[in-house]
Amino acid sequence: MKQKLFKQSVIPGFGVTLGFTLAYLGLIVLIPLSAVVWKTTDLTLAQFWATVSEPRVVASLKLSFGAALLAAGVNAFFGLILAWSLVRYSFPGKKIVDTLVDLPFALPTAVAGIALTAIYAKNGWLGQYLEPLGIKVAFTPIGIMIALIFIGLPFVVRTVQPVLEDLDKEIEEAAASLGANRAQAVFKVVLPIILPALLTGFALAFARAVGEYGSVIFIAGNLPMVSEIAPLMIITKLEQYDYSGATSIAVVMLFFSFILLLLVNTLQAWAAKRTGREL
Amino acid sequence: MNSNKIRTFLRTSVAGLLIAAAPLVSAQTSILNVSYDVARELYKDINPAFNASWQAKGNPAITINQSHGGSSKQVGAVIAGLEADVVTMNQVPDIQQLVKAGLVKPDWQKRLPNDAAPYTTTTVFVVRKGNPKGIKDWPDLTKAGTQVIIPNPKVTGNGRYSYLAAWGYAIKNYKSEDKAREFVKALFANVPVLDGGGRGATTTFTQRNMGDVLVTFENEAILLDKEVGGDQFDIVYPSLSIDAPAPVSVVDKVVDKRGTRKVATAYLEYLWSPEGQEIIAKHYLRPRNAAVMKKYAKTFPAVNTFTVEKLLGGWDKVMKEQFADGGVYDQIMVKR
Numbered sequence A: 001m002k003q004k005l006f007k008q009s010v011i012p013g014f015g016v017t018l019g020f021t022l023a024y025l026g027l028i029v030l031i032p033l034s035a036v037v038w039k040t041t042d043l044t045l046a047q048f049w050a051t052v053s054e055p056r057v058v059a060s061l062k063l064s065f066g067a068a069l070l071a072a073g074v075n076a077f078f079g080l081i082l083a084w085s086l087v088r089y090s091f092p093g094k095k096i097v098d099t100l101v102d103l104p105f106a107l108p109t110a111v112a113g114i115a116l117t118a119i120y121a122k123n124g125w126l127g128q129y130l131e132p133l134g135i136k137v138a139f140t141p142i143g144i145m146i147a148l149i150f151i152g153l154p155f156v157v158r159t160v161q162p163v164l165e166d167l168d169k170e171i172e173e174a175a176a177s178l179g180a181n182r183a184q185a186v187f188k189v190v191l192p193i194i195l196p197a198l199l200t201g202f203a204l205a206f207a208r209a210v211g212e213y214g215s216v217i218f219i220a221g222n223l224p225m226v227s228e229i230a231p232l233m234i235i236t237k238l239e240q241y242d243y244s245g246a247t248s249i250a251v252v253m254l255f256f257s258f259i260l261l262l263l264v265n266t267l268q269a270w271a272a273k274r275t276g277r278e279l
Numbered sequence B: 001m002n003s004n005k006i007r008t009f010l011r012t013s014v015a016g017l018l019i020a021a022a023p024l025v026s027a028q029t030s031i032l033n034v035s036y037d038v039a040r041e042l043y044k045d046i047n048p049a050f051n052a053s054w055q056a057k058g059n060p061a062i063t064i065n066q067s068h069g070g071s072s073k074q075v076g077a078v079i080a081g082l083e084a085d086v087v088t089m090n091q092v093p094d095i096q097q098l099v100k101a102g103l104v105k106p107d108w109q110k111r112l113p114n115d116a117a118p119y120t121t122t123t124v125f126v127v128r129k130g131n132p133k134g135i136k137d138w139p140d141l142t143k144a145g146t147q148v149i150i151p152n153p154k155v156t157g158n159g160r161y162s163y164l165a166a167w168g169y170a171i172k173n174y175k176s177e178d179k180a181r182e183f184v185k186a187l188f189a190n191v192p193v194l195d196g197g198g199r200g201a202t203t204t205f206t207q208r209n210m211g212d213v214l215v216t217f218e219n220e221a222i223l224l225d226k227e228v229g230g231d232q233f234d235i236v237y238p239s240l241s242i243d244a245p246a247p248v249s250v251v252d253k254v255v256d257k258r259g260t261r262k263v264a265t266a267y268l269e270y271l272w273s274p275e276g277q278e279i280i281a282k283h284y285l286r287p288r289n290a291a292v293m294k295k296y297a298k299t300f301p302a303v304n305t306f307t308v309e310k311l312l313g314g315w316d317k318v319m320k321e322q323f324a325d326g327g328v329y330d331q332i333m334v335k336r
Helices: A014-040 A045-052 A055-088 A094-106 A109-120 A127-133 A141-166 A169-177 A182-210 A214-220 A230-239 A243-274 B003-027 B037-056 B071-080 B092-100 B138-142 B157-174 B177-189 B198-206 B218-228 B252-258 B261-270 B274-282 B290-295 B308-312 B315-323 B328-334
Strands: B030-036 B063-069 B086-088 B119-128 B148-151 B213-217 B233-236 B241-246 B248-250
Touching (some): A014 A243, A045 A243, A055 A094, A055 B328, A094 A141, A109 A214, A141 A182, A169 A182, A214 A230, A230 B071, B030 B037, B037 B063, B037 B198, B037 B274, B071 B092, B119 B157, B138 B213, B148 B198, B157 B198, B177 B328, B198 B213, B213 B218, B218 B233, B308 B315, B315 B328
Parallel strands (some): B030 B086
Antiparallel strands (some): B119 B241
């Protein structure tokens, strides 16, 4: 018997929707991205390598990816706690807190950057107390982290929250009745179920952070080798009318982002499979 | 009204509108001025004044649209097809880029007075009231323990001129490129923040209270002293600074296509008129007109400046040697 490439679905319209999906993705995502790659081909391989292996560019790529990963990690942890308390407990003003989570989505990033800088500068509300302790936030890589945590938070909360809401209390009760203590119920039962959603939130927060420009640029300080983010290096090249240099850095960022997101997606599929929630 | 009447009414009114609009379309009643970021306020004042003088000469009213943004982004947009009738920039290389793209004729600097720059400014220091660090001249900026705020020379015209002003000072006084390199290196080692815009650097200095001295354009310095400062700052003029002219040009390709060369040229020439020069001076930019300059002598103290063309061998050389990737600026910044 001939094996079929696709599993036959009972829902009609597969061909049409797949066609639409591919056309839409092509138009919105692939064509602009291939233009980026295309522009880079103005350079020879040696020129490309010279551009992206320049110490300043390498330092900025390390900073952007390192800070974005760390910020996404921090967001995954605290975002989970936030989502948990929003779903599991009821308290006065819960609706307001729930709405506050979305604010970083809505705020223009430049406004966020200016506000954060004003707060963390040495004469700001928080900066004036941190500076005497030897903690400099504004105009350092720590400031970059803070900005990235700020903009990434809603992604984790909003992906984890619905899964937690769907999670039946009975599952935990069953775990308890089978002799699991509270910690076991959380780590062995609840966490594995929400892990795929948490990973999605992590991936989204990371992806947003790695390309972030507007909010970071005000708080970063932008010193070469210290606090220059990769998107700033791209802008710098554009300011010099070096379009292919700019797209070279973009291509490298795209490549690493794609690899990392692919990794997260694989991990997520594995986690989903493990809990029997195969997609 | 029944539906037939409505239809007739619509038809006549559309036809009427078309007839009314027809002469407007053919005469091109609008021009677009693509300009750099902080010139927004200046041209907001220039445009109505020009319109009045244009109409006084018996011409129909003209709509002048403005577009402002980072200068190289603006030039990029014009190259990509934004139909700018005139470009008003703050650096020669920006317009040279349009020459390379074939949009502006190579002789653009010869077509208007003063190498096509209706006004100029220069790089100065802003220090905190009473000048507690005693900053008088460029060498004071290289001393250990002095914090200097400068906009990023890689991405802003303001920062580029500031860097070149320091470089030119060193070349003139030490007569050696190696010494000049040491000089700008020591200066930039004192820079804690490189803002992505001239206004951003001003904010860092005034609102965030960072740094002992802000190096910026004179017009920005006077503006912040007069309107933001509340008597918190002093302006210091170094012994030698850079002449920073703001060049303008019509975009030949566009005006020829749209038939707007006459009005676009008149618009630019108006910048040299006594009224135009007066408006320029009111925005703290140094006018070319001697009479206007004299009237505002209190605003603009005499200052000793050099030009990129005469002292540093021109913009092409400077861009290649100083600011290109791996140039002097990159070298001093990577090995701080």
